[in-house]
Amino acid sequence: TLSCENVIEGHRNCNTTTWGYGKPGRTAQELVTLGQVTYSRSDPLSLAGNCSLVLRNISAEDAGLYTCRQYEREGGGQSHPDAPVYLSVVTLREQTEQNKVTFTCSVSLYYECRHKVKWLFKGNDVEKDHPDVKTSSPSSCSAAVTFQTSTYVYSSRFKLFICEVETENKQQLFTFSSGPTATTSMVTSGRKTNTTDSAGGSGAADRDLLWLYIFVALVLLALIITAVALFVKRRKGEGLNLFILHVSQRGSEVWNFGAQVTERVRKLLGCSAILRGH
Structure with missing residues (x-):
């Protein structure tokens, strides 16, 4: 018996329920359509009162992904996300x-x-x-x-x-x-997931974010240096002192930006460490 986790309350004879079946290498099949069994097999399928799918005399061929889907009404749109059930x-x-x-x-x-x-x-x-x-x-x-x-x-x-x-x-x-x-x-309800270490995942995310900030800062710095070189080459002599002052101000802004990025990353990593500690 495969339970449907998203049955609509107040249904009549499971008239809002559709069951489907899928497996890699095989064409997807609709087993039950709005409460009516549409797939024939030697041991007929049936629906329980709670719209669970009942299979009898199962074999290895029955293993796969069964999906329970709910519709608002006949001919209406889907009302809930699919409820997958994995049968081993x-x-x-x-x-x-x-x-x-x-x-x-x-x-x-x-x-x-x-x-x-x-x-x-x-x-x-x-x-x-x-x-x-x-x-x-x-x-x-x-x-x-x-x-x-x-x-x-x-x-x-x-x-x-x-x-x-x-x-x-x-x-x-x-x-x-x-x-x-x-x-x-063996029946497993819910979506298939991969188990990961939450602390390790958080640390990896922090490191990725840190490298992203560093990369952005380096790109901006490279662009400014390139602009400075081109400008100096074109305007040697007159107005150079004014330009150097302008570049100095821009360099100060880049430095301040880098400091802000560093402080933000430091706070972010600090918060992640505190969360992992709890």
Whole structure:
């Protein structure tokens, strides 16, 4: 069930709600239009009372970005910003080949994999030199364990192995529910963001601003020096003393401007340091 975070109050049968689906490499699809399901699949979609989208028997193909959109009325304009929901699908699969069994845990996502996937054996990480269990990573977002059918591991395999998926410092555990394949989902509401260090980001911004002020001051100084050189070349002799006085005044103004810039940057950096301290 995918919740819609921007449902309009007072709607009738979700007649203001439209659900869309998108995934890199695939054409965007409209699943629900103003409360009416318009996309057909083997396990039909449906809407809950709060206009949440209900998917049954999901598979890796269902992973992607689902967007809930609200309209003022039929034929009217959009009333709220889109409410995105990211659906990730975790698939556990058992494969038997001769006397070997392989468990694979894979995660299908909308965006690039930032998850850590691994198998736990008896609740702990599998030892690298374990005599009965071998680990591998078929892809960046999957993990596998292999063991012999002749060992004690085989008879209790569904109880001994747990797949751990870590994302954003949060661990989630997945087990085989029944049979050789199990599928479950992870839902993330809200816009995808990149986590950054706020203190480091502020310091970088301060440094960028400082260099900007320095660059502007240097450009102005270079322009004034160029103007002085041209003027001196054209007007040697008469009126030179007056010009030097004028240039001196301009130089004083540039100096004062540089001092003002320095003071402003100093105060800005001081305020940033105080804010970071709190």
